[in-house]
Amino acid sequence: MATIMSAEDVHKTLLGQPVLQGASIEIEEGDRIAFIGPSGAGKTVLMKHFVGLMHADKGRVTVKGEDMNKLRGRKLEALRSRFGFLFQGGALFQSLSVYDNVAFPLREKTKLKESQIRERVMSTLARLGLTGAERKYPAELSGGMAKRVALARALVRSPEILLFDEPTTGLDPIIVQSIHDLIRSVCDELGLTVVIVTHEVPNIFAIVNRVAMIDSGRVRAVATPEELWESDDPEVRRFLWSSVPPERYRLPDHEISPKAEGES
């Protein structure tokens, strides 16, 4: 498949701290890829480079052939309209109701009539199980509901690429599972390219077809979940196995046992 997004030797320093130090990755159309790695490794920063929310100090980031370091103005706006971005905290506008939050991008960026907007908003809310919540304000929502509203807002303009920044942080395991199920069903239904920054290892492996392990500002490994479990890289092995309780050394349809470090 064609490469839709790529980062080549990207460096980024924030507040004097080097965050990305030569990160390189290619994401293909239709990919479902998870960025995993320790906190502060640069996962979110790398993802924000793909939508131009951050610009590389050095290196090159391309999306659909466009150099994100050079893209500005209307061209950048047009490219961003192909993305849906679910922010870590949801980034819902606190002064607007759920309905108005979801309708906001349609009102501002399309010429749809209010009746058409209503139809689209209500169908998106219904798809995400939010019927009846449209008059609530973000402050009245639970963490899981707020994430679903944010997902509804990200989906309402029918994006081609969906980016998730830690979509399940701070949620209980049952809500985490329901959000994962929701992401999987929406992506299956719409056939989107998906990038998920997450700490939910190994649960996220049931949703994605590739995993990128990011460590110290570099992409340490990119592989399928199955290949990653078999990795010989000691850092990858240490990260993966430290996140999994021994009784859960199992992936759906793929039983795995820990290898001794250095074993091939």
Add this chain to the structure above:
Amino acid sequence: MALFLLQTLVTLLWPPIKFGRVVSRTQFIGFQSILVVALTGAFTGMVLAYQLFSALSDYGSLAELGPLVALSLLREMGPVVCALMVTARAASAITAEIGIMRIREEIDALEMMGLNPFRYLVTPVVLAALICLPLLTALFSVIGIAGGYLVSVKLLGLSGGTYMGQIIEAVDMDDVMQSVYKAICFGGIIAWVSCYKGYTAEYGAAGVSRATTTSVVLCSVLILVSDYFLTSVMF
């Protein structure tokens, strides 16, 4: 900061302008400041009248009391004190609001929707401040003059005709325009600094707190410094 100002000016000159946002910001900066501006205006005028009455009575020049109160208010006290009150009431709130939107990633969300955050968050504040400050300053000066009247005429026994008559004779349109120009300039400073500090707030509650404090301090200092230069130019 200069780049921020440049981008704000470009957005201002590049329609569309979000009139709904301008109205809501005008309501916040202007309407909600009326009470505090009226109160400070009244007491400033009253204090001025007391102080000047005492000084002028020594020289037998009480006829000059009205013009001195009016000119002090119109040329200096009105624009400066009013701008400082709006800084304390509105600039701090604007910085905090935009700063919180920054750390909650709401500004990034606007950008991701292909919307220009300057058009939604900054230019409405600039337009509202440019509209509101001259009006609030006028209110401050008028109420201040009325406060001076109350003290000098009703409390201290000066003739009302002397107080008002001398004001009409001494104050001309240049004094009023000087007040308006200063108010517009101070309005621009308040909007520019408060939005910039909120927009560039660092992450976390401490970042927003620091941004709010520096916004108020910087606005106040810039108002007083620019007042000196404006006065020296218009003198």
